[in-house]
Amino acid sequence: MNENNYPKLHNAMWPGVVGKGPDSEPVIGFDTMLELTASAEVDGVKFDGVDLALFEHIDVNISDDEIKKLADKVGGYNLKIGSLVAPIWGGPAMGSKEDRANFVEMVRKSCHIGQKLTELGIRPSGVVRIDSASSPHDWDADPTGNSKLIAQTFREACDVAADYGEKLAAEGEICWGGMHSWKTMLETLEAVDRPNMGFQADMAHTLLYTMGYNREQDRILPPDFDWSDRAALDEALKTLTKALRPWTIDFHVAQNDGTVFGSGSHDKTGRHCQALDPNGKLDVVHDAGYWLRDENGVLTKAFKHICWDGCMFPNAVMTNQQTWNDILATMIKVRKEHGWYE
Template sequence: MWPGLVGKEPDTDHPPISLEHMLDLTAAAEVDGRKYDGVDLFIFHPHTDPDASEDEIKSMADLIASKDLKVGSLVAPVWPGTVGGPAFGSDEDRKNFVLAVEKTCRIAGILNDHGVRQSGIIRVDTAGGTEDFAKDPAGNTAKVAETFREAGKVAEQHGERIAAEGEICWGGFHSWKAAMDTLEATNMPGVVGFQADLAHTYLYLMGYNAPEAALLKEGYSDDEFWAAYKTMTDALRPWTLDFHVAQNDGTVHGTGSHDKTGRHCPADDPNGKLDIAKCSSYWLEGAAERGIKHICWDGCMFDNAVLESPATWNAILKAMIDADNAS
């Protein structure tokens, strides 16, 4: 549901899209008789108040269930301006980061007890930019690891797991090598892991924000691409607890704290760089053994006109079915 919020600004031509309208768009999609099974949620306003009462959460769960949908993974409000702060920020920032995870786990428990949620993780990222991170990479990696461990302990207490998004705009996950360093330093396999998004991890290959970690150069051949893709996925797959189908046209885009990040484009975009089904199969090998029970899609930064078009949802659903069949 977060594509209806991320990059959206009130009183502009791309305002936030309400949860109910996003649910309606989800429920209306259909490809060859198959529909979406459910939705992932962003635990922040205006979709979900992180401090909502149990009755309010149950009411939301009833709404989702009424549309024959389930709930999967929950995005914790870890960013400045929500509940949290950078995982390598001040003591207060890091305390608030863990608090954001705790609030999300509380809501997850209510949804689980309701019965509308039966799978998924708590999704985070480091919530801090690459420039600040680069001031002290070793020290900041250690801070992120400590913050993630504290958040991981909270998640374990609630029967949950955490997956950190691999996205080039977040310090500590700005390259595939940095992500490996952070996850290994955290050292909570199976509890704190990686969330792979096809659009974002494509940019890992190209070395955006981390040229030293690039595995490909412009003009690469097909053989070079798949060799590089295997290198990256072999390294990160054992840590991968959550997965997003997406497409990337090779450009970088973002707004606000998500500046210079992977451009999500429609799944059927003719400029898309990825064979979605084949790329997905690399990430989803052994997914069941890692506890992955559902996959999601991410269309952050889609224009509202694109996001509100039924054709967009059907194209993504077809790509997800193809990914499922290929894995």
């Protein structure tokens, strides 16, 4: 019997929303996602909590009374709440003065919700997640100027977040300008230069960083990479994680088949695969260790929970209980291999 009880194991609620909508499949309701999460069980182990999207499922403008109801609802399933995704897509972080002010205001509202949930005792760990709300194509029109604007917006957002005792995690994903390669992501984080600014690593998305998908000059793996060359993939992951691990304050366990995909209104990004997909390029349990341990193999303990992320799956897959049991089983293995006891 493995006694590790950290990191706590969370499920994401936004896969019920991301890539859904009028030109795709219907959104899967919050209550359904909660029920599927709470019902998952492997050898007596269950999910510890959920990470929330403050859009579609939950209105970022909810009142304090409604925040209390949200806490009671999630707590009623014996789940905690962790990280929150801020709905910052009303205007790009490198946009007009009004766009950037709106971005910061969305962060403020999200941090208020986070602070209230923490005060209610339902949120023992977690950050507020952001991205640049900008496309790599638009960013490319003026990389230097746009990067400066993104860093400025993120700095202002960090200063607001600090008033609520919150940290912000920038999502490393190839569809966000200024964050679309591991090098541009690192440059953005360094330019922000705030103690409460960090990186949110998703294993599916960061694998695409090694391939230089939206920024060819930053690829680590060769263009004709042979995926059976595990030693070379290990070296690429070591290069990537050495650069970004020190910034990582939020972590998504995920699988990817080395391709991109988009549905609904979502741009093409690293394609999430199911936990046991035979086409997955990652050894999920082994490769999670590159993020959870330093170069010497010592646990970083940089975050108290980890979250599964798998978006843009058909609703038939998402509403199948076995999907979530398989995910939970994989996460239990990650904790057994790279967790600790408190």
